[in-house]
Amino acid sequence: MADEVRVPIATDGDIVTARQKGRELAAAGGFSRTDQTLIATAISEVARNIVVHAERGEIILSPLEQPGRRGLMVVARDEGPGIADPELAMRDGYSTANSLGMGLPGARRIMDEFDLVSTPGHGTTITMKKWTR
Amino acid sequence: MAVPILKQGDVLIASIQAALSDRDLTELRDELADRVGRFRARGVVIDVTALDVLDSFAARTIRAIAYTAKLRGAMTVVVGIQPEVAFSMVQLGLTLEGVTTALDLEEGLALLGPAPQGGPRRGG
Numbered sequence: 001m002a003d004e005v006r007v008p009i010a011t012d013g014d015i016v017t018a019r020q021k022g023r024e025l026a027a028a029g030g031f032s033r034t035d036q037t038l039i040a041t042a043i044s045e046v047a048r049n050i051v052v053h054a055e056r057g058e059i060i061l062s063p064l065e066q067p068g069r070r071g072l073m074v075v076a077r078d079e080g081p082g083i084a085d086p087e088l089a090m091r092d093g094y095s096t097a098n099s100l101g102m103g104l105p106g107a108r109r110i111m112d113e114f115d116l117v118s119t120p121g122h123g124t125t126i127t128m129k130k131w132t133r
Numbered sequence: 134m135a136v137p138i139l140k141q142g143d144v145l146i147a148s149i150q151a152a153l154s155d156r157d158l159t160e161l162r163d164e165l166a167d168r169v170g171r172f173r174a175r176g177v178v179i180d181v182t183a184l185d186v187l188d189s190f191a192a193r194t195i196r197a198i199a200y201t202a203k204l205r206g207a208m209t210v211v212v213g214i215q216p217e218v219a220f221s222m223v224q225l226g227l228t229l230e231g232v233t234t235a236l237d238l239e240e241g242l243a244l245l246g247p248a249p250q251g252g253p254r255r256g257g
Binding site: 012013015019034037044045048092102103107109110 | 226
């Protein structure tokens with residue numbers, strides 16, 4: 001099983017790199033093509049959140065193993081301004097960046113687990129997991 | 134330009150070859166808006182067969198391309214959305230509302246109708 005992969009995020013090109021690495025790990029972890037695409041898309045959304053709101057951060061991809069199932073954990077971490085109201089940020093259609101506000105709520109919908117911790121002034125960490133079924 | 138834009142009769146075909154960054158997508162948007170006028174295009178086909186991810190930014194930009202082209206007098210057809218990508222868009226809640234789609238390039242060109250007399254014939 002592969003080790004964790006860290007992808008530094010600072011430019012829009014890094015978003016592409018992060019989702020490609022995520023797809024590779026998901027494929028190696030036994031996910032279906034559909035799940036690989038869902039994971040890559042969710043990574044794309046959280047990586048863009050870093051570029052747009054925090055300028056830089058990193059995505060950490062870790063294969064998971066439990067009895068009877070395998071998974072992939074995606075951690076998106078930045079030390080940007082943080083999110084003042086995470087609940088509001090997770091609402092469909094809410095956006096501060098001239099987007100449609102579908103990114104983070106969408107990522108939460110397509111992953112099995114989603115956790116957002118943000119401290120204003122200190123950054124944001126999003127942890128998401130998806131499991132094979 | 135990351136995306137080659139071909140001209141076939143009065144139709145512009147943006148043939149995406151590989152994964153696109155956000156900048157590549159906005160560049161494509163601006164370039165197509167310009168060329169629709171320059172080449173007096175009647176139709177635009179965006180072939181996304183090679184895209185393995187269509188996220189919220191890509192969906193928003195493709196909608197912007199289609200609406201801009203429409204205001205410039207051209208109809209846009211998005212072709213080649215892969216089945217996994219389509220499923221993922223549904224899960225994400227992304228839509229291409231108001232944008233015509235077709236299964237592949239051939240269908241897309243057929244939707245835009247035959248080229249006017251004297252123009253090149255479509256298909257093979």
